[in-house]
Amino acid sequence: MRWARDGDTERVIQSRAPERQFASDNLAGAHPAVLEAVQRANHGHALPYGADDYSKQLELAMCELFDHDVVVRPVFGGTGANVLALSCMVQPGDAVACSEVAHIAVDEAGAPEHIVGTKLIGLPHERGRVSPGDVRALASLRNSQHHAPAGVLSITQATEYGTLYSIDDIAALVDAAREMDMRVHMDGARIANAVASLGGGRETFRKMTSRAGVDALSFGGTKNGLLFGEVVVFFDRQLADRSLNLRKQVTQLPSKMRFVSAQYLALLKDDLFIALAEHANAMARELHEQLVDLPSLHLDHVPAVNSLFPTLAKSIRQDLQEWSFFWDWDVSCDLVRWMTAWDTTSDDVKMFAAGVRERLSR
Ligand SMILES: Cc1ncc(COP(=O)(O)O)c(C=O)c1O
Known part of the structure; x- marks a missing residue:
């Protein structure tokens, strides 16, 4: 004072x-329900590295949430989630296109470049949002051996400027990306705020992710009331093929995973x-x-x-x-x-x- x-x-x-x-x-x-969940999970011994009951339950709960057969990979933090998702999506020689103000471009200390080993291409933005036109303009990079073609589009929902992509906006971006043979990653550090704002609960969440054709989502929990922890959700099982090894390689494998999974189960319960x-x-x-x-x-x-x-x-x-x-x-x-x-x-x-x-x- x-x-x-x-x-x-x-x-x-x-x-x-x-x-x-x-x-x-x-x-x-952290929200009290999350702390209670951690306390409850703090009971006896449980198998490590995701073989515990909480992590198995979380996978089922996420399949139900998205009404889709998803692969779920809990990690320690948001930067780690983005790095793991991109590691699974980027093909050798590919670049990742994102807005020039994206968290992955400005606030991750170069982790995607350093760890994933990819080039980031910064797209122009309007209050954090990129346009399908600018995604299509990436086509020119494919015609020259001197350029890195963009293989992944990463969008942030809600954006770093507190704006949103509508469900139609996301569909249009996914269409543009598909035309370019690109995968789509969503940085959802604040995805819950976007879902809440667009209304419609779980159905809205599905429409902006699994049903829109997004390939992988960094589903943020820390900013939403967790102690720590995020999950990467893969909507395309093939993309997740190497995610177990890659998660370890990018140092994002929590041994006592039950504590991350239990926190997420608390967040999902009754759509908290x-x-x-x-x-x-x-x-x-x-x-x-x-x-x-x-x-x-x-x-x-x-x-x-x-x-x-x-x-x-x-x-x-x-x-x-x-x-x-x-x-x-x-x-x-x-x-x-x-x-x-x-x-x-x-x-x-x-x-x-x-x-x-x-x-x-x-
Ligand atoms: C848009 C966005 N993505 C990802 C993150 C995750 O960052 P951290 O590694 O700090 O959990 C943040 C955190 O501020 C963010 O704002």
């Missing part, structure tokens, strides 16, 4: 930092993952509602998921970040990111909005 200089009680209250920050959904702890994401999305909409009248923030879009991307001049930005931390997103245009989580409360939103308002009015 930063005390107001004049001791005015109203300002002291307004300056109190919210208990939960707005930097990332990664800052939140959708409910938690729905709440995070609703908190982002509340924050937007409370600050949309401040023109300098340029909050032009109602958040589709759990993030907002306002504009904040450097001096105000730094002052606010010192009070309640959040990340810069694009310093070249003073863009920052505010993000809500499954445990964000309306009180947190009110306090944060009051703090922003106060600093902007100084």
